[in-house]
Amino acid sequence: MFSPINAEDFLKSYKENNPGEDVGSLREVLANVVEAKKNGAVCNQCKRPIWAVGSAVVGWDGCFTCITGEADNSKDCEIDGVVATCSYEARKFGVRSAMSIKECHQF
Numbered sequence: 082m083f084s085p086i087n088a089e090d091f092l093k094s095y096k097e098n099n100p101g102e103d104v105g106s107l108r109e110v111l112a113n114v115v116e117a118k119k120n121g122a123v124c125n126q127c128k129r130p131i132w133a134v135g136s137a138v139v140g141w142d143g144c145f146t147c148i149t150g151e152a153d154n155s156k157d158c159e160i161d162g163v164v165a166t167c168s169y170e171a172r173k174f175g176v177r178s179a180m181s182i183k184e185c186h187q188f
């Protein structure tokens with residue numbers, strides 16, 4: 082399961098790891114992708130919910146597995162706004178908090 086991260090904290094750590102990158106345009110792309118995810122955007126390869134952080138960095142709408150080729154997302158993060166939406170819905174439906182992002186988006 083993803084760890085939630087604040088968008089500004091993510092951009093800050095991205096800049097530290099990629100000093101030559103233009104974080105201003107990434108901030109804009111990230112805001113658009115987060116908005117798209119809230120509106121139900123899906124991966125353009127497998128139709129699962131997109132991974133906002135990864136989609137913003139690679140520049141196409143993809144889920145964690147299609148972007149990274151890995152199944153375990155526990156070492157990665159997702160923007161808190163779109164993770165929080167999910168856990169709020171999960172609580173509303175009385176779903177266990179251990180449920181993964183992918184599963185809870187099926188509601």
Ligand SMILES: [Zn+2]
Pocket residue numbers: 124125126127128129143144145146147148
């Ligand atoms: Zn996918």
